[in-house]
Amino acid sequence: MTMSDTSISRSEELSSSKKMCPFCAEFISCTAKKCKHCNEFVDEKSRKQNQWSKMARVVGLLTAALSVFYPIREGYFYLQQKQQQRTELSSYKQVAKYFESLDSLKYSQQALTKALALAPSDIDLQRRLLILRAHELLREIEWSTSIQPQHQQVIEEMILDGYRLLQTNLADEDRTQLLTMVARLLPHDQYWNDDDAISHLFTQAYAIHPSDSEVLFRYGQWLVNTELDAEKGIELITLAVKLDPNDALYPHELARILRAKGEFEPALLLLRRSINLLPKQRELQRIRASNYSKAELRKLLTEADRTQDISTGEFYGLNMQARQELIEQVLQERQNDRSINFIAARFYFANQQYKLAEEAINKSISDGDLKQVIRGYYLEQFELYRNILLNTGNNPEKLHEIQLAFSHYQDALSFEEALETGVEGEHRYKIGLRVEKKADSDSQQGLLVIKAYSGYPFSKAGVQEGDRVLMLAHRQVKSVLDIYRILSNFTAGTSLPLTIKRQKQELELELLVE
Incomplete structure (x- = not known):
């Protein structure tokens, strides 16, 4: 076998044990499922398993991400809602304060009610709403002569709520305001008869804020009205007037008290002061006090004038210029007052x-x-x-x-x-006499006739000018009223004996009742 044949044989052997990677074109083992060169799966089944594995990992990651995202989103929405509630709550508080400054208590109460719906456990909101409700009620019943039946239950609820709030932790200023308001409500409860409890509330408020003009005024007013200590009450109200010189209610009430004591001089000055303060008043009770002072000043002026003549001499320390100003101030409101x-x-x-x-x-x-x-x-x-x-x-x-x-x-x-x-609607008795009035010291008997009108019973009976009527129907006559009283006992047509004195002679005549 030649060398070339040997290399061909090896190549064939290599080809039979290797295969080319479809991704990187490198030879890999025929049994390999993954290319060692590019790390790609070359087996179809393995490739699909790898794809599913990747997909599972992606899904797992997405699920994990979503499990984190939703709580974060809910937390975000919760925080956003809380922030919105805080903003809304703050706006309602500001609105309530604004309307309270305008003395529009209805709108102020509505704003606080909506604020309480957002924060029902807020003690300060509960206190403010109670104060407003009580203030609105008191400014009506304190200026009227009677309490309406429907007010009783409302007063009881307010008193109970007030005592509940007094058990909470309040700032000194807030506690003072609440103590004073509850103390003002209690006297209007028809079932309440404990003056000591009311005094205790006022005493507590006074101890916390002895220089609060409203506390001084309400406490002093209570002491005067109940006569527990009128002198101290007057001192407290006087101090309230000094501490808050722009409040028309305080001088009005102090003037009313001093007028009842007959102290006209300071009362006159206080009423004029209350009237002049009207442009500065915003709250209804204060406006009322200033307007009522005008009527009080009119009454006081007439009373004072009866005691000391305003036109001459001394008049409660006022010079002539001050007196004229006083008169003209009253006339501004009562131009046609007789x-x-x-x-x-x-x-x-x-x-x-x-x-x-x-x-x-x-x-x-x-x-x-x-x-x-x-x-x-x-x-x-x-x-x-x-x-x-x-x-x-x-x-x-x-x-x-x-x-x-x-x-x-x-x-x-x-x-x-x-x-x-005679009496209207009954028989009218005719008399027809003009007689001289008898003085109490006149000892002469009878009535001196100045004129007997013709056509009337006495003239018909024969009475003349200068005669003295002594007796009628056997009764003494001292006045025209006596004549009527006697005639009223008889019916028309009755003949009555009439005794007169003419010069020095007494004459008996007959008078026919008509």
Whole structure:
């Protein structure tokens, strides 16, 4: 065998034991499942198994990734939701605070209610909502004369909730506010009768914040109203006025208390102060206090004027300029108030401001009032009006009317007159007499006849001017009212004995009841 034949034989032997890798074209063993050169599987079955293995690993990796991803995603959404809730909660708190500053308590309560829905265990939110609800209720019932039946259950719930919140850990300022509010609620509970418990709440609040104007005011108000210690109560309210000079409620209440004690001088100043503070008030109770002070000032001015004449002499430490300012301040609100205009007219007249005096007196009386002068009404007003017109020389016709009315009044002081009299709807008895009024010191018997009107029973009986009516139906007569009382016992047509005195002679006449 030649050498070439030998190499061919080896090549054939090699070819029969080797195969070419389809991926890298290198020879590998015929039994090899994986190429040692490129590491690729050359066996179909092995290649498929490798693909499935790779796929399984990919799926495993994806599953592992997803198992990590979903908790992360849920955690992310949870944190995002919590952040959203915190943002929403914060916004509701801010909205509640904003509406509270506007004294729009309904909107403020709604905002806090929504905030509590997000954080139901938030003690501060619970406290704020209770304070607002109580404040809204108290500002209504404290200014009214009675409590509505539906309020009782609400008050009880608020008191219970207030005591519950007092057991929690609160900041001093918050605890003081809650103590004061519960103490204000308790007196309105119809089943509560323990004043000591209320005093204890106020004492606690006062001990925590002795310089809090609201605590001082409410505690002082309680002491005065219950008469437990009125003097201390006045001191506390006075201090509240000093600590918060822009609050209209405090001077209003202090003025009311001092007025009841007859201390008109400080009360006048306090009421004027409360009125002037109106533009600075935002809260309803404070606005009410300022407006009510206007009516209180009017009452106080009339009371003070009755005690000390505002037009002359001393008037509670006020000079004439201050008095005029006081009068004009009241008139700004009550331009047509007859009593205040009469006070103003007297003041202006005493200070020779006749034009202002005439304007004021014209507002204090009416044309119809002049007709009442004869009966003794409006005498002071028309006497002042007459004096004003005498000084100014204005309106001589009105002056003549007033003087004529006073003349008739003077005549009316000296006599009584009755044409007929009786009860409305019943028989009217005719009399027809004008007689002289008897003074209490007049010892003469009977009534002096000034005029007996013709066509009436006494004239028909023969009574003349100058006669004295002594007795009627055997009863003494001292006034026209006595005559009516006697006649009312008889029916029309009855003849009654009538005794008169003419000059020095007594005469017996017969009077026919009509």
